[in-house]
Amino acid sequence: xxxxxxxxxxxxxxxxxxxxxxxxxxxxxxxxxxxxxxxxxxxxxxxxxxxxxxxxxxxxxxxxxxxxxxxxxxxxxxxxxxxxxxxxxxxxxxxxxxxxxxxxxxxxxxxxxxxxxxxxxxxxxxxxxxxxxxxxxxxxxxxxxxxxxxxxxxxxxxxxxxxxxxxxxxxxxxxxxxxxxxxxxxxxxxxxxxxxxxxxxxxxxxxxxxxxxxxxxxxxxxxxxxxxxxxxxxxxxxxxxxxxxxxxxxxxxxxxxxxxxxxxxxxxxxxxxxxxxxxxxxxxxxxxxxxxxxxxxxxxxxxxxxxxxxxxxxxxxxxxxxxxxxxxxxxxxxxxx
Amino acid sequence: xxxxxxxxxxxxxxxxxxxxxxxxxxxxxxxxxxxxxxxxxxxxxxxxxxxxxxxxxxxxx
Numbered sequence: 001x002x003x004x005x006x007x008x009x010x011x012x013x014x015x016x017x018x019x020x021x022x023x024x025x026x027x028x029x030x031x032x033x034x035x036x037x038x039x040x041x042x043x044x045x046x047x048x049x050x051x052x053x054x055x056x057x058x059x060x061x062x063x064x065x066x067x068x069x070x071x072x073x074x075x076x077x078x079x080x081x082x083x084x085x086x087x088x089x090x091x092x093x094x095x096x097x098x099x100x101x102x103x104x105x106x107x108x109x110x111x112x113x114x115x116x117x118x119x120x121x122x123x124x125x126x127x128x129x130x131x132x133x134x135x136x137x138x139x140x141x142x143x144x145x146x147x148x149x150x151x152x153x154x155x156x157x158x159x160x161x162x163x164x165x166x167x168x169x170x171x172x173x174x175x176x177x178x179x180x181x182x183x184x185x186x187x188x189x190x191x192x193x194x195x196x197x198x199x200x201x202x203x204x205x206x207x208x209x210x211x212x213x214x215x216x217x218x219x220x221x222x223x224x225x226x227x228x229x230x231x232x233x234x235x236x237x238x239x240x241x242x243x244x245x246x247x248x249x250x251x252x253x254x255x256x257x258x259x260x261x262x263x264x265x266x267x268x269x270x271x272x273x274x275x276x277x278x279x280x281x282x283x284x285x286x287x288x289x290x291x292x293x294x295x296x297x298x299x300x301x302x303x304x305x306x307x308x309x310x311x312x313x314x315x316x317x318x319x320x321x322x323x324x325x326x327x328x329x330x331x332x333x334x335x336x337x
Numbered sequence: 338x339x340x341x342x343x344x345x346x347x348x349x350x351x352x353x354x355x356x357x358x359x360x361x362x363x364x365x366x367x368x369x370x371x372x373x374x375x376x377x378x379x380x381x382x383x384x385x386x387x388x389x390x391x392x393x394x395x396x397x398x
Binding site: 219220225309313 | 339340341342344345353356357358359361366367368369370371372376379
C-alpha cells in the first residue's frame, strides 16, 4: 500500500489470555494498567463493561467468575506513555547489509513479539525468522550477500509499566528497600505517633556533680554549683552556673542530691525553675546529712532553666561537701511536648 | 558575720521562721548564687520592718 508521507508504523497492544474455570475471579496480568478503563476485557468473545471488573496493580478481578474455557478471557492493554516518563525508545528502525549466509542480526532491545523484519523491503512472515531473545533476530534461511535486512523493533515494557500520574499510584512495592534516605524527610516531620513501641528518643540528658565545697550561710538559699559534668548530650548544662537549659520542649525528670557532714538539720534542697522555687526536699530534723529530690516539670525548650539551691536553717554556716558519690544533679527529656 | 546574722542583730524580733529558707510563707529571702558575690537580700516583704540599708548592715556587728 502506498502512503503520502512516511509510512505509518503500528504495534499490537499487549494482550494476556487466561482460562476461566467457573470459580476463579482474580487473574494476574503481565502489566499493571492505570485503571480498569485502560484495559479491554473480553470473556468468551464478549466485550466486558469496565464496571464488571476491577484493576489493582497486576490483578484483574471480576465481579463474577468467568465461565470455564481455554483462553476464553482476553485482556488487551491500552497503555500509552505517560507524559514525562523516561523510557527506552519505543520504536527503533535498524538496517543491516547482510553477508552471504548470515542468519543472525543483533538488534536494539525489543520486547518479544514486537518486532517486524523486512528483507529488501519485503516484510517477512513469522515463520521466516525467530525473534524471542529480545536482542537478536535469526532468519530461517541465510541471507544473500548485500541483502538489506531491516528490523522495526518495539520496546513496550517501559510504556506499559509507566506509573500513572494519579494520586495513590505509587505504593511501597515500587520503592526499593533502603532507598529512602533521611535527606528526603523534612526535619521534625517524624512525629511521636510514627515511632514504634519501646523506641527511646534522643532528647537532652545530663548528669553533673559538684567537685568543690560550697559554703552555705544559715537562713540563706545558696546555689549548689554542680560544676563537673558526667555527660551532657545536647550541651544544655552550664557548669559555670550549675544551670540546665534544655533546647527541646517537653516534660523532664530531674534528680538532685547533696551531702553535708555538718548535719544541717531543718534544711532543704530545692529546685528552681527560671529563678522561682519549684519544689524542695523533705525536711529532716535530726542529723540530716543527705538530701535528695526528684521532680518532673515542663520546660519550654528555649528560655526555661533549672538550678538547685540549698536552704540552710541549721543556725550556723555549713559546708556542702564535694563528694562525687553523693552530689548529683541529672535529668532527661521523658516526653516531648 | 553572715548577712543573716547581721539582720538578726538589727532586728532581734525576727526568727528563722521569717525567712523563706525555713518557712515557705516567710517574708524574707536571702540568697547566694555561688557567683562570688556573696549573700544578698533577694526578697524583703516583711509587713512592719523596713529593709535594712547597706549602711545599717555594714555597721551591724
